[in-house]
Amino acid sequence: MRDMDFVPLGLAADLVILTVRDGRLQVLLIRRGIPPYEGQWALPGGFVRPDEDLETTARRELAEETGLTTERIHLEQLATYGAPDRDPRGRVVSVAYLALVPDLPAPVAGSDAASASWIDVQKVRGLAFDHDRILTDGVERARAKLEYSPLATAFCPPEFTISELRGVYEAVWGTPLDPRNFHRKVTKTPDFVAPVGTTTTRDGGRPAQLFHRGTATTLHPPMTRA
Template identity: 65%
Template sequence: MTLSAATGGYSPPVPRSSPPAISLAVDLVILTIRDGKLNVLLIERGKPPFRGRLALPGGFLEDGEDLDEAAIRELGEETNIEGRNLHLEQLRTYAAPGRDPRGRVVSVAYLAIAPDLPPPVAGSDAAASRWMPVGGHGPLAFDHDEILAHGVERARAKLEYSPLAAAFCEEPFTIADLRSVYEVVWGVALDPRNFHRKVNSVGNFVVPTGERRQPRSGRPAALYRRGQATVLHPAMLRPTKP
């Protein structure tokens, strides 16, 4: 409401003749484990703004396109990776004024997770694309450091109560492979026997294949595949680091 000098009271604000111009975009936090480290897929921007800077893959929505379609398309255009083969979920929406120097841009971020993926091939919108260890890169363009931090924390939290850890594993996998995912993403060491007991206490988290893998040394290890559980009960609680 605004104050009217003529009446001494309040009068409603004059409505806008047209809504403000807002662009809608998607950004992707794509995580995998490579060489025993949590890696994120980053592109080198080939166009202004921030040309030459590292950023998360993403772009603007096209006419007649929904958010999921835009996320999958951008992933393919900038990295040559098929997004339908990944675990893909919406992370959150970012709409702070000034987050993009080109104007008012609202971005819906996605979290994608897959087993060890091959080196990406940059598309026309990116000068290059590469896997990099989380935290092993400099400041990212736009507000992508904040988006990446939220994506990593989402993954860490979901490992506690969902079977997301299995999405990092190539099937079939061993319990030791699954434990390695938790250790890498959480950044802690876990007791092998205690972890094995906890995994097998969660109904339908993993399902034995009846086959075994012969390691370089020691006894053959049982192989598993993903079960049908959507929630882990009891939860795999994250240890508190000292």
């Protein structure tokens, strides 16, 4: 292969940070302060520096663009995106990361971001670059993970009610669930949740039992969206 056949590449990391706020699945977005796509909403992210690995770049960009620290945020690689025309500045390959986190403080824009905000996933349209596709892939990964893992508990406080846990599933899956069936599935799934031994009235109505996350790493049988 001739040297001229090799195309110079830029390498970037982008982040899909999801949370449940006000009963809705929301994503952390920044409004770009520089070209290309100046003034347009985008996922946090940026170019990998010569002395960085990919995850280091992702965590640095999140802190620089939104002011949110990431020490306790678990990032997992979502996918790699490398369409030739995905970035007007040249050939750029991006490795996207996904994080599902409990409600975090309001972001504070910095670096090349003009602003930063949590935005309802259902209202997001027309993101910069190919970030609509990345977000869609991230949301579907999150929805699938809730079926076979106890990940939904990460959106809850350390002690939560079954109603609060159901609210997470409904927000992420975007569909209402039957309360009785959901309660039965959760409490019958081995080691999914464990009772704390106390109750709360914060859901309103009668006192509700409090639970915390159990020891299970996978759910058998899995939760279903129906």
